[in-house]
Amino acid sequence: MSRKRWMVIGGLVLSAIVLSSVVWSLRDDVAYAQIAAGYAAKTTCSCLHVSARSLDSCLADLPEDARGNFTITEDADRVRASVLFGAISAEAIYEDGFGCRIEN
Numbered sequence: 001m002s003r004k005r006w007m008v009i010g011g012l013v014l015s016a017i018v019l020s021s022v023v024w025s026l027r028d029d030v031a032y033a034q035i036a037a038g039y040a041a042k043t044t045c046s047c048l049h050v051s052a053r054s055l056d057s058c059l060a061d062l063p064e065d066a067r068g069n070f071t072i073t074e075d076a077d078r079v080r081a082s083v084l085f086g087a088i089s090a091e092a093i094y095e096d097g098f099g100c101r102i103e104n
Helices: 003-050 055-059
Strands: 071-075 078-083 088-095 099-102
Touching: 003 055, 003 071, 003 078, 003 088, 003 099, 055 071
Parallel strands: none
Antiparallel strands: 071 078, 078 088, 088 099
């Protein structure tokens, strides 16, 4: 094999190692974001539908440093919380007589 071909193969292997290292190092952050989105959706759903408070009042219950990171939307009996521009999200649904539960 030629030297150029070995350089290309070596570059591809090195790129694969770097990419897998980045993905491996971010796995905890992604898990944390999924938990946080579920917490925000469930807490906001319970606040809106069980406690019958306003959305602004419910958002004040979230940790102060996390409020700006979430996008929270409500649609009838559903509340969706997302982070990272919608890449990670969770949805909570209100069921009369049972309260709120996380959908996904």
